[in-house]
Amino acid sequence: MRPLTRRQALVLGAAGVGSVVVGGIGAAQTPLPWSAAPPDAHGPGGRAGGGVTPGADGATLTEPVVLASESGVLEVELEMAEREVRLGDVTARLLTYNGTVPGPTLLLRPGDTLRVHLVNRLDDVTNLHVHGLHVSPEGNGDNPFLAIEPGESFDYEIALPDDHPTGTFWYHPHHHGMVADQMFAGLYGAIVVEDDLPAGRVLVVSDVSLTADGAVRQVSMPERMMGREGETVLVNGQVRPRITAAPGERQRWRVVNACTSRHLRLELEGQEVTVLGVDLGRQAEPPSLGDLLLAPGNRADLLVTAAEGTATLRALPHDRGGMMGMMGGATTSSEPVTLATLEVAGPAAEPPAELPPAGDVRDLRDVEPAARRTLTFTMGMGRGRGPGGMTFGFDGRGFDAERTDQEVAAGAVEEWVIDNPTPMDHPFHLHVWPMQVVEAAGTAVAAPTWRDVVTVPAGSRVVVRVPFEDLTGRTVYHCHILDHEDAGMMGVVDVRA
Ligand code: C2O
Ligand code: CU
Numbered sequence: 104m105r106p107l108t109r110r111q112a113l114v115l116g117a118a119g120v121g122s123v124v125v126g127g128i129g130a131a132q133t134p135l136p137w138s139a140a141p142p143d144a145h146g147p148g149g150r151a152g153g154g155v156t157p158g159a160d161g162a163t164l165t166e167p168v169v170l171a172s173e174s175g176v177l178e179v180e181l182e183m184a185e186r187e188v189r190l191g192d193v194t195a196r197l198l199t200y201n202g203t204v205p206g207p208t209l210l211l212r213p214g215d216t217l218r219v220h221l222v223n224r225l226d227d228v229t230n231l232h233v234h235g236l237h238v239s240p241e242g243n244g245d246n247p248f249l250a251i252e253p254g255e256s257f258d259y260e261i262a263l264p265d266d267h268p269t270g271t272f273w274y275h276p277h278h279h280g281m282v283a284d285q286m287f288a289g290l291y292g293a294i295v296v297e298d299d300l301p302a303g304r305v306l307v308v309s310d311v312s313l314t315a316d317g318a319v320r321q322v323s324m325p326e327r328m329m330g331r332e333g334e335t336v337l338v339n340g341q342v343r344p345r346i347t348a349a350p351g352e353r354q355r356w357r358v359v360n361a362c363t364s365r366h367l368r369l370e371l372e373g374q375e376v377t378v379l380g381v382d383l384g385r386q387a388e389p390p391s392l393g394d395l396l397l398a399p400g401n402r403a404d405l406l407v408t409a410a411e412g413t414a415t416l417r418a419l420p421h422d423r424g425g426m427m428g429m430m431g432g433a434t435t436s437s438e439p440v441t442l443a444t445l446e447v448a449g450p451a452a453e454p455p456a457e458l459p460p461a462g463d464v465r466d467l468r469d470v471e472p473a474a475r476r477t478l479t480f481t482m483g484m485g486r487g488r489g490p491g492g493m494t495f496g497f498d499g500r501g502f503d504a505e506r507t508d509q510e511v512a513a514g515a516v517e518e519w520v521i522d523n524p525t526p527m528d529h530p531f532h533l534h535v536w537p538m539q540v541v542e543a544a545g546t547a548v549a550a551p552t553w554r555d556v557v558t559v560p561a562g563s564r565v566v567v568r569v570p571f572e573d574l575t576g577r578t579v580y581h582c583h584i585l586d587h588e589d590a591g592m593m594g595v596v597d598v599r600a
C-alpha cells in the first residue's frame with residue numbers, strides 16, 4: 104500500500120519520478136506522472152535544507168527536511184535556539200528550529216494529529232502558531248496566548264479535522280511583542296496538508312538584515328513603524344539559489360511569504376506559471392501570477408511548466424504606502440529583487456498530464472450573514488505604546504490579551520468589513536477560520552476566493568465572509584506586518600457556542 108514513505112514521496116515528487124505511488128489511507132492513489140526534475144533535492148536522510156547549505160552564488164536550491172505523518176500522527180520535537188547558519192558567503196547567527204532556517208517542513212493529511220514538543224532555548228519568551236490551520240485555538244492547541252519561557256518546553260497537540268482544507272500553511276512564533284524580531288531572525292517553517300497531486304517543493308521566502316559580524320541587525324524605530332524589510336532576501340535560507348528543470352517539465356512550487364513586512368509580486372519571465380491556489384486549497388478562477396500580490400503570511404501554490412532557457416524568479420517592487428513624509432518614509436524597495444534562477448536545459452521531459460479540475464469551491468455570496476461588523480485599522484499619534492509613541496490598533500485601541508473585541512456565535516457566517524483609512528497597506532489575518540473575500544477595492548469579487556491573509560490597501564476596504572464553524576475558542580486577528588502586530592495592531596475574537 105505504501106511502497107514509499109511519504110517523506111520519500113515528497114522528495115521524489117519534487118524529483119518527479121513518474122511512477123511514485125503515494126499510498127492513501129486504505130486506497131492507493133496514483134499521482135500525475137509529472138516529469139523529471141532536477142536531482143537537486145536532497146534525499147531522505149540528506150542534509151538539512153535551507154541555510155546550512157554553503158551558499159556561494161550558484162548553489163542549487165535545497166529543501167528543508169520533511170517530517171511526514173504516519174498513521175495519522177506526526178510527533179516532532181522543535182528546538183528553538185540560536186545557531187550559526189551559512190547564508191550566502193557569510194556565517195550568520197540566526198534563531199532556528201532544529202538548527203536550520205527554515206525549520207523542517209511538516210507534511211500532514213486532513214484528519215491528522217500534530218504533536219509538537221516545543222523546546223525554548225532562546226533568551227526570550229515564545230510560543231508556536233500554525234498559521235492557516237483550521238484547528239482549535241484552545242488549551243494546548245493553536246493558542247496564541249501561551250507563553251513558553253526560556254528554558255521551558257511545551258507539548259502542543261493540534262488535531263486537523265477530517266475535512267481540513269489542503270494547501271500550504273506554515274508555523275512561526277506568536278508571542279505578542281516578540282513576533283517580528285523572532286521571525287526576522289529565522290523562526291519559520293512550512294506545513295503542507297497534502298492533496299491528490301504530487302506534493303512538490305516548498306520555497307520559503309524570507310528576509311533578514313545582518314550586522315558585519317553576522318548577527319541579526321536591530322531595526323530602527325522608523326523601520327518598525329513602516330514594517331521592516333530585510334536587506335537580504337532568502338529562498339529556503341539560500342541566497343539566489345539555482346533551480347534546474349528539463350524543457351517541458353512541470354514542477355509544483357509552494358511559495359511561502361515568511362517576510363516580516365515585505366510584499367511579494369512574483370515574476371518568472373518566459374515561463375508558463377499557473378496559480379493553483381492561494382493560502383488554502385485550489386482556487387476556482389485563480390489570478391495570473393502577474394496579478395498576484397503575496398502579502399506577508401500568504402502562500403502561493405504554483406505550477407511551473409519549464410521552457411528552455413534561463414529565467415529569473417523576481418519579486419517586483421510594490422509600494423505599500425508610507426507615513427506621508429513623516430519619519431522619512433516610503434516603505435518599499437524600488438528595485439526588483441532576484442529570488443532564484445530557473446535553468447531549463449537538456450532533453451525534453453514527457454508532456455505533463457492534464458491537471459484535474461479544481462472541483463467545487465464553497466461560495467458564501469448567497470448566504471445571508473448572521474451579523475455584520477466593521478473593523479478599522481488605526482494608527483494614532485502621540486501617547487501610544489508603539490514605536491514613535493504611535494498607537495497601532497483596531498478601532499482606536501491597541502491589543503489587550505484580556506479584552507475580547509469581537510464576540511461571535513459559533514456556527515454563524517459573519518460579514519466583516521475591514522476598513523483601512525491609514526496611509527499604509529495592512530494585510531489582515533484571522534486565525535483558525537478562513538475568509539471568503541467578497542469585495543475588494545470597491546469591486547465585487549467574481550469567483551469564490553478564500554484567503555487567510557488579505558491585504559487592505561491604504562484608503563480602501565475589503566469585505567470578507569467568515570463561516571465561524573466547527574471550532575470554538577478565543578483567538579486573534581491582526582496586521583501581518585508583524586512590526587504592526589507587535590505594536591498593537593491585533594484584536595481578540597471569541598467564538599462561543
Ligand atoms: Cu502568521 Cu497570527 O500569524
Ligand atoms: Cu496565523
Ligand code: CU
Pocket residue numbers: 528529530582583584587588592
Ligand atoms: Cu499593518
